[in-house]
Amino acid sequence: MRKIIPVILLFVPVSFSGCYHSTGIQAPASVISRVDDNNANDFIGDSPKTMASGGDFYLSNNKFDIVIDGGTVGERKQNFLAPTGGSIIDITNIIVDSLGNRISYNNDNVNQIFQVANGNLGTPVAYTSIKVDTLTEDISSLKLTGYVMDRDGSLQAAGVTVDPDTRLAMGLQVETVYTIQRNDEDFTVTTTVSNSGSTTAPIRTVGDYVFLGGNNLKPYIGAPGLGYCPAEGVTTPVYVPFASFAVHSVPYDSLAIYSPDDGVLEVTFDGGNRAYMRSGGQFLTVSKPSHAGDTLAAGESVTFVRHIVSKNSNTQYSGAFYAIDKLQNAPENPRNLFSELGGLSGLIFNTANSTGLIVTAEQLIPGSYFDGTNITASPIPVPYAATRTFNSGSFSLKVPPGRYQISIRGNGIGNYLFSQYQVVDPGDPNVEGDETITSFAIDVSPAKTTSVGNVVIQQVDSGSIETFSRDADGNLIPARVTVVQDDPNDQVYFGDEEEGEKGSLNHYFLYHGDRKIHFLSGSHDLLFSHGPLYALNEETASVSSTTDDSGNTTITTTPETLDVTMERVVDPGPYLSCDPVVKTSGSYNCAVSRTNRMMTVLPEGLDVIFAADIDLVANYEKYADDLQLKYQIETGDKITIDSNSVHVISGATVKNFLPDSLLSKGFGEFTLFPIKWKKGEKGFGVGETGKRHFATVLDNIRNRSDKDIHAILTNPRADNPLPNGIVSGLFTSMDMPIPATLSDPYFSKTSELGTGTTNGDFGMMEILSGNDYGRYLTVREDWFNILREGRALIGCGGSGYLVNAPEFVGSPRTWVHYGTDSYNEDTFIQEFSAGHSFVSTGPFLDVTSGDKFPGDTVAASGGEVTLNIKVQAPDWIPVNELRIVVDGVVVQTMDLSTVTGVTRYSGAVQVQVPSVDSYVVVECGASLADIAAGSLPGGNFSIVYPNTQPIAFTNPFFVDGDGDGSWH
Numbered sequence: 001m002r003k004i005i006p007v008i009l010l011f012v013p014v015s016f017s018g019c020y021h022s023t024g025i026q027a028p029a030s031v032i033s034r035v036d037d038n039n040a041n042d043f044i045g046d047s048p049k050t051m052a053s054g055g056d057f058y059l060s061n062n063k064f065d066i067v068i069d070g071g072t073v074g075e076r077k078q079n080f081l082a083p084t085g086g087s088i089i090d091i092t093n094i095i096v097d098s099l100g101n102r103i104s105y106n107n108d109n110v111n112q113i114f115q116v117a118n119g120n121l122g123t124p125v126a127y128t129s130i131k132v133d134t135l136t137e138d139i140s141s142l143k144l145t146g147y148v149m150d151r152d153g154s155l156q157a158a159g160v161t162v163d164p165d166t167r168l169a170m171g172l173q174v175e176t177v178y179t180i181q182r183n184d185e186d187f188t189v190t191t192t193v194s195n196s197g198s199t200t201a202p203i204r205t206v207g208d209y210v211f212l213g214g215n216n217l218k219p220y221i222g223a224p225g226l227g228y229c230p231a232e233g234v235t236t237p238v239y240v241p242f243a244s245f246a247v248h249s250v251p252y253d254s255l256a257i258y259s260p261d262d263g264v265l266e267v268t269f270d271g272g273n274r275a276y277m278r279s280g281g282q283f284l285t286v287s288k289p290s291h292a293g294d295t296l297a298a299g300e301s302v303t304f305v306r307h308i309v310s311k312n313s314n315t316q317y318s319g320a321f322y323a324i325d326k327l328q329n330a331p332e333n334p335r336n337l338f339s340e341l342g343g344l345s346g347l348i349f350n351t352a353n354s355t356g357l358i359v360t361a362e363q364l365i366p367g368s369y370f371d372g373t374n375i376t377a378s379p380i381p382v383p384y385a386a387t388r389t390f391n392s393g394s395f396s397l398k399v400p401p402g403r404y405q406i407s408i409r410g411n412g413i414g415n416y417l418f419s420q421y422q423v424v425d426p427g428d429p430n431v432e433g434d435e436t437i438t439s440f441a442i443d444v445s446p447a448k449t450t451s452v453g454n455v456v457i458q459q460v461d462s463g464s465i466e467t468f469s470r471d472a473d474g475n476l477i478p479a480r481v482t483v484v485q486d487d488p489n490d491q492v493y494f495g496d497e498e499e500g501e502k503g504s505l506n507h508y509f510l511y512h513g514d515r516k517i518h519f520l521s522g523s524h525d526l527l528f529s530h531g532p533l534y535a536l537n538e539e540t541a542s543v544s545s546t547t548d549d550s551g552n553t554t555i556t557t558t559p560e561t562l563d564v565t566m567e568r569v570v571d572p573g574p575y576l577s578c579d580p581v582v583k584t585s586g587s588y589n590c591a592v593s594r595t596n597r598m599m600t601v602l603p604e605g606l607d608v609i610f611a612a613d614i615d616l617v618a619n620y621e622k623y624a625d626d627l628q629l630k631y632q633i634e635t636g637d638k639i640t641i642d643s644n645s646v647h648v649i650s651g652a653t654v655k656n657f658l659p660d661s662l663l664s665k666g667f668g669e670f671t672l673f674p675i676k677w678k679k680g681e682k683g684f685g686v687g688e689t690g691k692r693h694f695a696t697v698l699d700n701i702r703n704r705s706d707k708d709i710h711a712i713l714t715n716p717r718a719d720n721p722l723p724n725g726i727v728s729g730l731f732t733s734m735d736m737p738i739p740a741t742l743s744d745p746y747f748s749k750t751s752e753l754g755t756g757t758t759n760g761d762f763g764m765m766e767i768l769s770g771n772d773y774g775r776y777l778t779v780r781e782d783w784f785n786i787l788r789e790g791r792a793l794i795g796c797g798g799s800g801y802l803v804n805a806p807e808f809v810g811s812p813r814t815w816v817h818y819g820t821d822s823y824n825e826d827t828f829i830q831e832f833s834a835g836h837s838f839v840s841t842g843p844f845l846d847v848t849s850g851d852k853f854p855g856d857t858v859a860a861s862g863g864e865v866t867l868n869i870k871v872q873a874p875d876w877i878p879v880n881e882l883r884i885v886v887d888g889v890v891v892q893t894m895d896l897s898t899v900t901g902v903t904r905y906s907g908a909v910q911v912q913v914p915s916v917d918s919y920v921v922v923e924c925g926a927s928l929a930d931i932a933a934g935s936l937p938g939g940n941f942s943i944v945y946p947n948t949q950p951i952a953f954t955n956p957f958f959v960d961g962d963g964d965g966s967w968h
């Protein structure tokens with residue numbers, strides 16, 4: 001067994017006394033470490049994001065940490081885009097106090113940076129050797145050597161000799177050196193491709209392929225006059241002095257790449273093939289502009305030297321400004337794009353809230369530019385810098401000289417934009433009307449600060465309403481408030497993480513049961529919800545204003561306070577609801593923090609969630625403390641949130657399996673649980689997944705656990721390809737026909753550890769993932785066929801959403817028959833894994849057969865099985881029909897579309913079954929025809945749960961039809 005734990009292989013101490021990673025080791029000038037089995041907490045454990053695994057290289061100084069994937073050709077590795085290791089798989093910048101102690105880390109959210117020729121993923125660099133090149137007190141470096149790989153056949157087609165087995169062009173040798181210097185704020189990457197062959201090769205440039213994760217805003221080109229990110233699908237290169245990448249949903253960090261020789265980079269956006277489009281994942285290449293000609297003659301070489309900055313400051317683009325400063329001293333800058341910076345400042349008064357507003361300076365570029373498709377006339381607004389306002393509403397930005405417009409977004413503000421400011425000259429105070437008001441464009445000069453003065457945002461009048469949600473006993477309970485728009489395209493923005501594309505639109509989360517909601521002028525229809533067991537509360541709130549003769553405005557809110565009682569109309573009895581697939585920003589393709597995820601979980605009325613981040617165990621231990629702090633920051637008041645309000649089962653989704661003869665197109669996703677959070681291990685307890693099949697990963701996790709580890713095959717038909725064609729759905733990656741079968745050789749492949757564990761050793765499968773109902777119908781067929789084969793595969797449903805809204809945790813959810821005892825994690829997992837459950841997006845479907853539950857084996861009597869079925873739902877959740885499925889075939893259908901009241905059906909149903917072993921599944925909700933057609937129910941259900949079908953289905957009752965006392 002290989003533990004995935006970092007240790008010092010080589011390090012150089014310096015003389016000051018600061019501690020390195022709080023371990024007592026003196027802070028080094030620079031360090032290169034190789035990860036192996038010892039000293040778990042010396043390096044990686046203290047950094048929240050920079051995670052290495054066995055064999056990786058770890059470079060660090062007092063400015064940032066870098067992890068280089070240590071795998072070479074034929075070795076296991078972490079990456080899944082590059083053909084080998086050598087990739088930069090993480091960068092974390094560090095804040096160090098005056099004594100050298102590291103006091104915080106800021107993750108850049110880079111998933112992978114690796115080398116390619118011609119900016120093309122089809123001709124990547126494959127490394128055969130990685131070794132320490134230099135190690136002194138002032139400088140450390142790693143040298144990587146390898147070859148260009150002809151993945152797409154373009155080199156061979158041009159006459160270059162390519163090894164038929166490895167696809168390596170052995171005449172195109174590559175050397176890359178990663179260099180880090182003492183206390184420097186950037187590190188250098190130098191790559192050279194040399195043609196040692198006898199044939200001219202079609203190599204015009206070499207550079208980096210950059211994969212940014214789901215926490216990123218759009219990649220940003222920080223080049224005055226050269227524009228913003230090209231439109232999606234445009235892959236025309238843009239020539240810029242540096243590329244600066246905005247990260248996270250708040251504008252505080254940046255990553256910049258620049259070239260020190262002539263300052264100009266060639267950047268191409270892969271906008272047409274994004275695996276994680278909905279969560280913001282981005283791919284792009286950054287190269288040196290082409291050398292003379294588009295080919296590399298025999299004996300020639302091409303070199304690309306670039307600096308990478310991971311810098312934290314109070315503006316998003318500080319890394320870019322650092323690059324500007326470095327490039328000012330470049331020996332040659334043919335584009336003359338750099339000049340001394342100026343400043344912008346002001347004071348914003350917002351009638352709702354002036355703190356934490358996002359202020360973006362957009363430079364108005366004269367002329368026109370070509371984005372690869374269209375020529376755009378001037379002025380071109382280029383977002384250049386962003387910050388948030390302080391408590392006073394003040395802001396300050398550093399920007400290059402030029403003309404600007406300023407955009408303001410925030411609580412209750414969609415987008416307030418202005419390009420002029422006004423200066424008032426009071427004139428002679430004794431002369432009435434002598435004052436003059438002059439408007440000025442927002443121009444910034446070198447080394448000077450332009451103040452736009454006081455900016456008053458009236459928000460077309462707005463007011464705040466104190467809002468409470470309570471249960472029948474008068475106790476505060478969490479709720480979600482949905483603002484119903486007359487025009488569904490209208491969006492109401494609520495502050496911080498509840499705004500914009502990565503937060504909530506038209507929804508407000510009362511995670512404690514009370515919050516102050518800001519409303520714009522007008523009347524607003526509201527829906528209060530607390531999951532599918534509760535009736536909806538429909539309320540109206542309005543804001544109006546009156547102005548007296550002196551010009552004073554009075555804001556009136558009606559009502560002044562909203563106090564709503566939430567009524568539970570469906571009694572869940574012995575059932576607990578869970579979402580087994582909950583992701584947060586611990587996953588590279590998700591943008592939601594754990595605090596903000598829990599902010600949405602509580603109003604949905606969930607009892608249990610499974611932490612299912614990708615290759616990482618998320619630590620929810622302090623979620624209650626985090627929400628209490630969030631509430632105190634918002635209101636100034638202290639509250640207590642019960643940490644048992646929602647029970648969290650620690651787990652992870654593992655997915656780093658590379659394609660091979662068994663997985664032709666990608667890898668599978670498996671959610672494993674329970675996995676204890678462990679500091680100092682890769683993935684905080686997941687360990688290394690690398691180029692391993694599921695059986696080996698499962699064994700590795702089992703060997704480190706003192707509990708039974710269970711596995712769910714998640715989202716098996718996912719088909720969102722990465723740029724290299726890799727997909728994450730197991731059945732999709734196998735080109736599995738519909739319906740699926742587990743007789744494929746992949747499922748019988750055994751673990752490398754010799755335990756006999758196979759790739760088929762998972763007991764559950766996610767049948768409904770999120771709100772992709774077309775995929776659900778396919779996986780439903782897969783599941784039914786696997787059950788027909790005699791495999792007692794338990795089904796479940798989970799959200800797996802990468803945003804907070806309008807797709808919500810708990811839709812779908814799995815209801816587990818737990819009993820009346822107090823919660824115990826081991827007991828809950830036992831019931832969940834046994835399949836004593838049903839999956840639902842709304843309807844409550846309670847089905848038993850005598851004293852048996854779904855997931856149990858029942859005996860047939862006279863060729864029949866009796867099912868006791870009760871279907872319940874609040875009046876806002878439609879239930880159109882009830883279906884009985886035997887061996888994958890619908891044998892009975894009951895029309896419930898005209899039934900009113902909470903109980904839509906209650907009775908015993910006799911189900912005829914064959915004389916051999918079979919299974920019975922009960923379904924209800926939308927008809928199969930409506931699901932297939934994408935016909936949504938509308939009404940309040942579609943407002944509260946957009947893009948959702950109201951459905952529910954049980955796990956199978958396994959019918960012993962042949963009377964031998966067992967199933968199959």
